[in-house]
Amino acid sequence: MSEATHEACGLFAIADHPEASHLTYLGLYTLQHRGQESAGIVTAEGEHASSHIGMGLVADVFEEETLGKLRGNRAIGHVRYSTTGSSDIINAQPILCEYRRGWVSVAHNGNLINTMELRSDLESKGSIFRTTTDSEILIHLLARSPHVDFLDALEESLNKLRGAYSMVIMNDQYVIGLRDPLGIRPLSLGRKGDSYIFCSETCALDIIEAEYVRTVEPGEMVIIHKDRIESRFFGKETRKAQCIFELVYFSRPDSIVFGKRVHPARENLGRELARELPTEADVVVAIPDSSICSAVGYSLESGIPMQQGIIRSHYIGRTFIEPSQSIRDFGAKLKYNPVRSVLNDKRVIVVDDSIVRGTTMRKIVKMLRKAGAAEVHLRIASPVWIEPCYYGVDTPERGKLIGATHSLEEIKKHLRVDSLHYLSIEGLLKACEGTHEEFCTACFSGKYPLKWNGAHQFGSLSKKVVDAEKHYVHIDVEPSDNA
Ligand code: SF4
Known part of the structure; x- marks a missing residue:
């Protein structure tokens, strides 16, 4: 595209592989075209979670030493371009939080359209938000859910969200990949030996020599347990609304998205x-x-x-300074x-x-x-x-x-x-x-598959200035007593 529109994010996750952090790094590297503002990986080793996120490209955020510190055989990763919330380290993902039932980490691709309603409601009940993204809402919903079982709490929370969301989620028990009931943004399931993988596009499977299994279906969550894989449907729609622009522009031509080959x-x-x-x-x-x-x-x-x-030229940075106004x-x-x-x-x-x-x-x-x-x-x-x-x-x-x-x-x-x-x-x-029952074409047809109450609900859509300085955050979460 001669003028930039930007995809919001790329997702990658892997379960049960001794080199989880390194493979996630490679996967994110391959998905770099989906977001260049920040990158992050969260890994899990038993009940222990480690996170490293930073501003900038994947290759700038992670070094060999950093990847070595991301211990564990499970990982989720994210590359981000901001469409809600500012381009700031605080909004970089995956989000990793501790709450009364342990820790949970979430990485999100898409935009929710009922952000303001949900956030106002949660804030009125005492929630304090750490970020300005819509993605954090799910964590608060999870924390407030009366369900003790994590999967029941997740299902209940997801049913409150409206909009576009493909997500990878991890806690001390599961790695989960899911898509919203309309399936607006993509997510695929792959396999490498005994390890399962989720990724926004299958070019991330090719790089680690994994095989493509299938697309995660709209309204489906695929749960990787320690010893098995499970599929649950949490939301039903009579149609799909997969973003057709993924096939036109966003996805790499060597990828499969929505079960379709892009090239x-x-x-x-x-x-x-x-x-x-x-x-x-x-x-x-x-x-x-x-x-x-x-x-x-x-x-x-x-x-x-x-x-x-x-x-x-492939060597142009994200921004450059024009030497003079006169050089049009x-x-x-x-x-x-x-x-x-x-x-x-x-x-x-x-x-x-x-x-x-x-x-x-x-x-x-x-x-x-x-x-x-x-x-x-x-x-x-x-x-x-x-x-x-x-x-x-x-x-x-x-x-x-x-x-x-x-x-x-x-x-x-x-x-x-x-x-x-x-x-x-x-x-x-x-x-x-x-x-028309399979794809969203709203930007071309004006027929939005989901109605909203006003543009303010989407937060700021304008492009934010990226701080060129690098910022890193490294977190280690040990299991707490009240988990
Ligand atoms: S097809 Fe739908 S989801 Fe995709 S860019 Fe257009 S409006 Fe957005």
């Missing part, structure tokens, strides 16, 4: 695009990297050769550079996965024309983005979405392209081999 789905997006509006051109060019699979599909379907007409477009140029020999005098089909604000795309089109492109035909491998996401994806407010505020003709003029086509919603579903 063929993405290639199909390009094929559908080519079928919907056949266009004469000389070359197909992708906006790297996320649009490459769709561009391949477009090229295969249309018979127009694909070439690398734009080079992307500097940011786009740092990230992308055109290949003149591919573009000069050519009619170019440019494939991107989506347009959010349109600012970067305008700069890219200008860059392509400067490099000699005779015509620029922009093809977007998803429908027009008209609404914000409230389920765990960082998107701007509606007024900043170019698709919500401008007609197609206005967007075409603004971007200065010769033609513009967005994939239809039906084309999107066809490419992903899904239906």
